[in-house]
Amino acid sequence: MQKLGDLKLPNFFNYPPYFTLQPVRDTREKQVQLWKELILDYCRTQKIFVIGLEEEFPLFSNPVIERTLSHEAKEAFLSALVAEGRAEWMDKGHKKCLILWHRIQDWADLILRFVRENGLEDSVMTVEEIRSGTESRGTELHGMDRTVLMRALKQLEHKGKLAIFKGTSADDEGVKFSL
Amino acid sequence: MRLAGDSGILRKEQEMWESTDKSLQEAFQDLNALMSKAKEMVMLAEKMRQKLLSGPTTQPGANDEEMGSKQEMQDWMLSVGIASPVTKESAGALYHQQLSRLLADFVKIPLEKAGGMINLIDIYCLFNRARGTELISPEDLLQACSIWEKFDVPVMLRKFNSGVMVIQNKSHTDEEVFARIKSLALKPDALKTGLSASDAAMTLGIAPAMAKEHLLTAESKGFLCRDVSADGFQFYINFFHEIDPSDLYFVKDYGIYDTWVKAALASCWELSTDSRLWNCTANLVLIVGPQKKRFHSHLGPPIECDVTGTEEIVAVLLVYSRFYKTHPYSLEQVTVGPRPDLDREENHLDREEKATGRERRFCASLDRTSTIGRPVP
Numbered sequence: 001m002q003k004l005g006d007l008k009l010p011n012f013f014n015y016p017p018y019f020t021l022q023p024v025r026d027t028r029e030k031q032v033q034l035w036k037e038l039i040l041d042y043c044r045t046q047k048i049f050v051i052g053l054e055e056e057f058p059l060f061s062n063p064v065i066e067r068t069l070s071h072e073a074k075e076a077f078l079s080a081l082v083a084e085g086r087a088e089w090m091d092k093g094h095k096k097c098l099i100l101w102h103r104i105q106d107w108a109d110l111i112l113r114f115v116r117e118n119g120l121e122d123s124v125m126t127v128e129e130i131r132s133g134t135e136s137r138g139t140e141l142h143g144m145d146r147t148v149l150m151r152a153l154k155q156l157e158h159k160g161k162l163a164i165f166k167g168t169s170a171d172d173e174g175v176k177f178s179l
Numbered sequence: 180m181r182l183a184g185d186s187g188i189l190r191k192e193q194e195m196w197e198s199t200d201k202s203l204q205e206a207f208q209d210l211n212a213l214m215s216k217a218k219e220m221v222m223l224a225e226k227m228r229q230k231l232l233s234g235p236t237t238q239p240g241a242n243d244e245e246m247g248s249k250q251e252m253q254d255w256m257l258s259v260g261i262a263s264p265v266t267k268e269s270a271g272a273l274y275h276q277q278l279s280r281l282l283a284d285f286v287k288i289p290l291e292k293a294g295g296m297i298n299l300i301d302i303y304c305l306f307n308r309a310r311g312t313e314l315i316s317p318e319d320l321l322q323a324c325s326i327w328e329k330f331d332v333p334v335m336l337r338k339f340n341s342g343v344m345v346i347q348n349k350s351h352t353d354e355e356v357f358a359r360i361k362s363l364a365l366k367p368d369a370l371k372t373g374l375s376a377s378d379a380a381m382t383l384g385i386a387p388a389m390a391k392e393h394l395l396t397a398e399s400k401g402f403l404c405r406d407v408s409a410d411g412f413q414f415y416i417n418f419f420h421e422i423d424p425s426d427l428y429f430v431k432d433y434g435i436y437d438t439w440v441k442a443a444l445a446s447c448w449e450l451s452t453d454s455r456l457w458n459c460t461a462n463l464v465l466i467v468g469p470q471k472k473r474f475h476s477h478l479g480p481p482i483e484c485d486v487t488g489t490e491e492i493v494a495v496l497l498v499y500s501r502f503y504k505t506h507p508y509s510l511e512q513v514t515v516g517p518r519p520d521l522d523r524e525e526n527h528l529d530r531e532e533k534a535t536g537r538e539r540r541f542c543a544s545l546d547r548t549s550t551i552g553r554p555v556p
Binding site: 011020022023033 | 373398399401404405406407408409410413415417419420422424425427428430436439440443
């Protein structure tokens with residue numbers, strides 16, 4: 001089976017019409033569904049959080065059949081993900097898209113689980129430590145996108161599970177858990 | 180009067196001029212008379228027109244006669260060249276009825292030649308060319324064709340979404356055409372590289388523009404889907420509806436998706452357990468980075484993809500080779516013997532070759548002109 005990174009590519013990835021935005025409504029709906037799933041799967045396996053429409057994204061072209069998605073097609077598929085709540089546009093020009101292969105809620109739950117499993121209920125950590133510290137190694141939190149992490153933390157702050165504060169150094173923010 | 184000398188000549192000219200003028204005057208007088216008469220005629224015709232337009236009388240008895248004489252008046256007016264005042268709702272003027280019947284007969288032969296469907300513009304040309312004189316206008320043609328639906332003729336006028344209008348045999352139904360297109364799209368070649376309008380035209384025996392309309396209609400019904408690229412505009416059989424978004428890897432047995440996978444991704448040759456093939460594919464592989472492998476072959480541009488095992492390498496090559504139909508990647512083409520193009524006087528075996536006791540095997544000629552080296556990982 002063909003692979004792209006760690007993702008196994010399904011057979012229809014070699015089907016040329018898959019790379020042309022279909023004009024017929026029913027056909028397009030199906031096509032969009034398949035692209036949404038594939039984009040999420042790919043980003044999940046490769047831990048990609050941002051897709052830039054102006055850059056080359058390996059999933060959007062298939063050199064074996066020599067087909068690449070047009071800009072219009074890319075925007076259509078990503079907009080569909082945004083409409084479903086699995087992605088967000090980072091700018092008005094729709095040039096960068098934040099992919100939420102885990103929803104913010106899911107990330108929040110993962111953080112809570114991480115805190116409980118490591119006995120960090122009343123402790124303090126910096127934001128950087130959460131995403132790149134030794135404790136998080138091996139978990140999904142490791143290597144997380146900072147923007148997404150901040151969003152999840154803010155959501156938890158709203159629920160009173162933690163408090164975010166500015167650290168002593170200008171750089172990093174800290175988090176005090178109070179589960 | 181004396182007609183000699185210069186003055187004579189001048190006088191002669193003067194006389195000629197005067198007589199020409201006189202006859203012109205007379206002629207114009209006649210023309211003026213005609214025009215004034217014509218003016219009267221037009222006014223008379225207008226009066227008759229108004230009378231016709233005024234509608235049927237209230238007396239039931241006199242109805243038939245009135246209608247009869249009205250019909251006569253219409254015919255006279257038509258023959259004089261004045262357009263029928265009746266609307267499109269009625270059976271149309273006699274002229275268009277007759278034309279309609281004539282067209283239905285005329286159109287039979289070109290329709291057959293064109294495979295059951297012919298562009299309206301083509302009929303316009305053919306018909307007028309056959310007429311020679313008294314050509315019909317496009318509006319006449321359109322009107323005559325529109326009348327067909329009121330009568331039992333075996334032909335019909337049809338308008339596509341794109342605006343293209345065609346004349347079609349009633350027996351030439353859509354279902355029939357879709358069935359033919361579907362079977363075309365399921366042929367091995369079409370499954371591998373798609374169906375273009377010209378391919379369809381040749382096989383169906385119709386004009387490319389007609390074939391395109393059929394393909395587009397089949398697409399709108401969901402039988403086909405399009406592939407637009409630098410290679411052109413092709414259609415493939417549509418199987419998107421057979422794929423389950425919650426299980427992207429599942430291929431239902433015997434469905435269209437399955438057929439496509441077997442035809443398009445299938446091997447061009449039997450998967451060989453010959454160890455030479457594995458060695459050769461190993462030689463083809465240039466490791467660029469830890470995950471990526473790049474393939475060079477005589478088939479076309481190098482491709483890069485992530486594969487882990489030799490089986491996968493072969494599978495990728497199979498997919499790759501189907502697009503180079505003229506250079507099928509076959510076992511025979513894989514040379515394993517000594518390189519024939521190399522002059523061994525000049526190019527001695529290098530250290531590795533001497534050590535292994537055999538030449539390096541390449542399936543593509545080395546391009547020593549490239550200035551770009553292998554990227555350093």
